[in-house]
Amino acid sequence: MNYFTSAALLWLESILQERFGHSFELKEQKHMLTLSLPGTEDYIVFDSLQPIFHQSRSDFSCKLWCASGEGFQAPIEDLIPAPAMDSLPTRLIELHEQGGTIHYDILGLTYWMLTRLEEIGRTDLDNHQRFPAISSHAFRHGYLERPIIDEWLNILGQVMLRVWPGIELKQHKFNMKVSHDVDCPASYAFQSVKGLIRTMGGNVLVRKDIPASLRSLWIWLNSKQAIHPRDPANTFDWLMSQSEDNGLVSAFYFICGRTDISKDAKYDPEMPQIRRLMREIHQRGHEIGLHPSYNTYNRPEEIIKEADRLRKVCEEEGIQQNEWGGRMHFLRWDQAITQKAWADASMSYDSTLSYADRPGFRCGTCFEYTAFDVATDKPLALRIRPLVAMDCTVIAKHYLGLGATETAYEKFNELKNNCRKVDGVFTLLWHNSFFSSPNDFSIYRRLISK
Ligand SMILES: [Zn+2]
Structure with a gap:
């Protein structure tokens, strides 16, 4: 055998x-x-x-x-x-x-x-x-x-x-891919009235910050057609400008379903603010992709439904792309099911494969490759784009926990350099909503400059 x-x-x-x-x-x-x-x-x-x-x-x-x-x-x-x-x-x-x-x-x-x-x-x-x-x-x-x-x-x-002396082997060039899972496109715009009152109450009673409380109300009232520029999660323009300055394309992956009310997004892709955001991303030459909701990783029919929903909204907005890709919410993944589901949903690539608890090379490579399904013993019509690091994996307390520090920057940079040394691709996930201090902005800005 x-x-x-x-x-x-x-x-x-x-x-x-x-x-x-x-x-x-x-x-x-x-x-x-x-x-x-x-x-x-x-x-x-x-x-x-x-x-x-x-x-x-x-x-x-x-x-x-x-x-x-x-x-x-x-x-x-x-x-x-x-x-x-x-x-x-x-x-x-x-x-x-x-x-x-x-x-x-x-x-x-x-x-x-x-x-x-x-x-x-x-x-x-x-x-x-x-x-x-x-x-x-x-x-x-x-x-x-x-x-x-x-x-x-x-x-x-x-x-x-x-x-084979004299054989010429293909040369590769170091590259970077940045992407952003849109779990929370706005801190206030998609809150219910009850949620907003809770946020405002917290600012007044706990933090004794009345201006912040009024600001959240002001932003909420003025986010009906477009996410307000002063909303703290609205970093889209900044992210796109950073990518443009560095010759990169940012990919934004949107949630298009609700399979767990506590873990999925508060927005729907059909909402006017999201449509407008998608149009802007597309007009500036960046990419739109899918972020399948929490309980889809072992339910292929849900991934197909959510992929179709994204493509429908994009079509209505005149958004055409050569390829559609994305990443699973919470990096949830069942190797026997999820990659095949992406292929069956006619998606071109997936960029989930890194671990949430530690950064690095889950697939042992930083190069994109064609998926292979061992159960059916067949390659799939899907490219795997291994993720190397996610923002919270390095920074957040419940994972590696380095905080928004210089040590965290060095850890990201070390991983990036390992990709550079093999002429590969450094694939980085940074959520639009993961900028809570000037250090976060600084780490990201330095990291994506070549
Ligand atoms: Zn997510």
Whole structure:
């Protein structure tokens, strides 16, 4: 029995094609994987395939391989984590007359990480039924903040250059993607009369701040057609200007349904203020996307309904886009269900995959890739755009808890630099409503400047 199905090998070939710009061929025989380049005689063999990379578990070993010790140049750190290795051979990579042999299952690791096989069917979930970072092999073995798939593929690229001298490998360029989940587009505009009275009462009785109380009433009264410019959550213009100054496009993901009244948004996409906001985002050349509501992650029919609702509103507003993407609310995700639901909703990409409790590389890569569904053994018509960091993951008390501090900025920047070192993409989520101090603005502004 082979470890890889033929569909999985074809999908891996497409991953290699995108990364290196060549159509390689992969063949598995007698528990060895051969990578060849049509038109040439030489090949690369992976002779230590790991059954663990075809299983859903995190309880196995990890060793560190020293790249420089074998004459290779590591893109980030010289010691590269090698999950599933109990011990390392004297030489991990051997070159010979017919090509090279790699005694590590780099492509098995790639399959296991990119398909998120590790988290399928798991029961060690958090209070939002999410597979948490702390349960993952990457976190337990200290490599969550490193894009290890990109590091290993970089090493594989160096082997290719030695096996096929003169081969030109595709060059990638560091890039950034910023996106904003619109959980709360306005602090006051969508409050009920009861909610507003509560806010005003709080300002008067608790904070003894009568001007603030009157200001909230004033903003609420003047937010019927458009969100008031002085509403504290109305950072849209500022976010778009920041992106424009840095040659970036901001993506704003809107909630288009209500499956949990306490956790979903107070607005509907059909409201005049939201329509107006969407038009403005579109006119300025930024992107609109979907943020499926709280209880949709395991209900594909709801994701389809909400995606259709977004596209309908956009069509009514004359908003046309080449692609539609987005991210799950609360990063809720069931690997066996959610990605297929996105594909079935005819969405082009999803950018949920990071952990809420720790930042880093949940899929082991910062590059976008085609999703693969292990249950049906098929690639999906969906691109996975791995998220690297979410604002609150680093800053908020209940997660990493670094606060809006210089330490938090450094943590974000370290992750960004790791993406830069592998010529990848730093994908950042910053909510429009997550700016509560001048430090938040400062961290964000510095972070998105190249
Ligand atoms: Zn959200």
